[in-house]
Amino acid sequence: MIRNFLKGSFGDWNNPLLAAIGFKLKKRFNQLVLQIAIWLQIVLDMIRAPFARDELKFLKQSF
Structure with missing residues (x-):
């Protein structure tokens, strides 16, 4: 743990x-x-x- 700079029992x-x-x-x-x-x-x-489905339609029509 990094050093605590609060003083006394309150800091502890x-x-x-x-x-x-x-x-x-x-x-x-x-x-x-x-x-x-x-x-x-x-x-x-x-x-x-929706765009992925449109790309599939385009690929199916081209063949």
Whole structure:
């Protein structure tokens, strides 16, 4: 753990508490980033799906 610059028993009590809060915040932030990436992929797949079908029709007509 990085050195705590809070003084006395107040600092000794707050250091593990603040470290735990920082750990949980980082964990939640990473989960949020993953959820945004998943939703973005779903939206992009929904946007691309009609165009992919049109390309297949074009390929079938050309042969």
